[in-house]
């Protein structure tokens with residue numbers, strides 16, 4: 001996995017720029033700016049070190065888009081960034097983009113293996129849920145037979161619960177007002193930046209194992225999850241544009 005030159009976050013293209021002199025003067029390792037849609041990391045770092053900073057910036061933007069304050073982000077962006085890095089690096093993810101792929105039988109979430117189950121237990125039936133993250137059992141349960149795009153969105157949603165939990169998020173990892181938009185943003189981040197995970201497939205074991213009870217995909221979907229995600233992203237883009245405008249005004253531009 002290489003630090004990409006351009007990263008789509010919340011629908012916006014962030015470009016990697018070289019700001020070595022500026023960063024060195026401030027004694028910073030990395031920096032990102034909404035005003036210029038840019039990220040920069042000191043070039044003295046090797047790729048793997050740079051990736052840890054890169055994912056910290058990605059996490060920072062994912063939280064910023066949702067209105068977290070700088071102080072709140074600073075408290076959690078390192079944990080979330082590191083959990084995202086681990087997730088992208090050590091899991092097979094082509095199923096997000098390919099309707100003919102089943103999801104893996106297990107996911108490595110910050111070093112903890114969550115097994116996929118396609119069953120509906122009492123909780124899911126009683127609450128009419130499409131998925132459930134069972135933290136104590138280390139299971140992600142998904143309602144069987146969902147159209148593949150909806151299945152993908154639900155899988156990432158439940159994994160977002162797991163990522164928050166395993167990243168020691170001290171707030172409420174079950175707070176849907178956080179997990180729904182964050183899960184959607186992570187889903188779009190993964191779909192919009194496939195070069196990140198396309199190069200990781202042979203770096204870990206058991207990549208070919210797929211959940212045996214998963215639906216056989218390759219079927220038409222009547223639920224357009226991308227359209228739903230687009231609507232959410234449009235709202236977020238509006239918010240970002242307002243923020244950017246404010247930033248430009250502040251910068252006297």
Ligand SMILES: [Zn+2]
Nearest residue numbers: 157161176179
């Ligand atoms: Zn949820």
